[in-house]
Amino acid sequence: MARPNEDVAQLLQEYADLLAITGGDAFKARAYEKAARAIGGYPADIAKLDVKGLLEIPGVGRSIADKVAAYLSTGHVPPLIEEARAAIPAGVRELMAIPSLGPKKALLLHQELGVSSVDELLDAIHRERLRDLRGFGEKTEENILHSIALMQKAGGRILLSAAMDAADRVVADLSRVPGCRGCTYAGSLRRMSETIGDIDVLVAAEDSAPFMAAFRDLPYTAEVIAHGRKKTSIRTTKGLQIDLRVLPPDSWGAGLQYFTGSKAHNIRTREIAVRHKLKLSEYGLFHARSGKKITSETEEEIYARLGLPWIPPPLREDRGEIAAGLRDELPDLVAEADIRGDLHTHTDLTDGLAPLADMVAAAAARGYSYYAVTDHAPDLVMQRMTDEKILAQRERVRALDGGHGRMRLLHGTELNIGPDGEVDWPAEFLAGFDLCVASVHSHFKQSRQALTRRLIRACENPYVAIIGHPTTRRIGRRAGIDADFDAVFEACARTGTALEINGHPDRLDLCDEDILRAKRYGVKFAIDSDAHATPHLAHMRFGVGTAQRGWLTKDDVINAWPLQRLRRFLREGRERAAR
């Protein structure tokens, strides 16, 4: 089920932004921002809390709790927020969404130049009208153009996590309709693509009518785009498009195979069918000549009749999976159940929301056999990390170790890779950690040569075990850094440094194609949540999906290994890089 926490967090953050740009009470804006973060990261489903329960969330006071409770019970945006929205022209809110612009500059553009849409902004930039404004320059223009290009490239596609939330909810709701013989999502979502155009839901049932009716009547259906006996499309209150198709139960496998795609994969499977003098469609596999049906009930049977093993959906991208399947050489993909621990997580000692003990308890509840705490290091100045603080944390980690069944705790840190590839602490100090992740958090615009050298130097640091979110991209917001990643992958393999697959849904970094490339160098990977709150530990799911799209097996993933093998990898990495 989707969590209303994110929904409310977004609303409160929006109000904080609106306050900030209208020159409202800065203290109040900060209070709303703080509450937004706390609610977004709160482990319990806030829809189940009353005002009293809401007040227990740190940073949530009486007035915010009342508004949230009213919103949750009525579904109506609080009048205060509606009023603040109304005070800002709609076009300016569109501008605020541009990552490099932000609320203040958006309002300024509107007031000074009358700009109130993205198109008008592009026009103003091309006429060089921004140059004379205070706080704007050529560099700002470049950044804005870049952000707009990224937003337009994402082109209305949504993040995997948002689509997954909505799909889980629809599948649960339709599964309860009497007569449901099967219900699941297909399309790019089943393939775990990083962004999703629309959500494709399939139901198996004799009679489609009750499902189409239930679908149109869902409380979060805002608009019915098209409806028919076989297919209905709706738009949700959050603007996502969902297609529902109801299939006769005996063609479930054929429909599931067809609507899972990808289109390129389907073209390949149909070619193979033709070579076997068969015809493959969403209704089944048929003899081409006689039209007699061979099979249609399960995907396994369909693939088997084409001479193929069942192909896991994340591989269905026409990247060689058919050829590998014909040779019976498909990888045995790493699965979420194979993950034994998380190696990149934060606590409230830096920018996380939950205390150490809560993060550890939540990790144990996921059944992990080990768990690393990796708070930020001192060079990220706003995190105010010190030697004393991290050493005190180490004591607390050691004290908690073994307190949750057999789960072992590793004490680590997320280092910052500085402009020259240096990291926050000297070797003697780093030697005291069980494991160090190192990531780029600044100076994204260096030359390709400098960025490449910088990452390689980090790999060559004996104490750096994992390169965190290696490209630093944010999907739809920031492109990755321009480094020679082939050289970086080679350095990782040489020095025994793992590359992270960061499971945060707006990172998914490395991405599938980079993973495939890196694997050819013999690199190992760590799939991490980078959790800043207990619910974020579940982002592991998206990291694993991305790893599957990169064809990874258990053997490629260091946190799918038993602790002993992981420790050996860490030890050997320190020895190898030092040589």
Ligand code: DGT
């Ligand atoms: P999306 O929605 O853009 O994230 O990507 P998909 O892959 O979910 O694409 P979508 O929703 O247009 O269609 C779902 C699946 O249905 C697609 O992966 C394969 C199948 N499909 C749709 N149209 C065609 C087509 O014209 N030819 C073939 N072979 N398959 C199609």
Ligand code: CA
């Ligand atoms: Ca789709």
Ligand code: CA
């Ligand atoms: Ca679709």
Ligand code: ZN
């Ligand atoms: Zn980071």
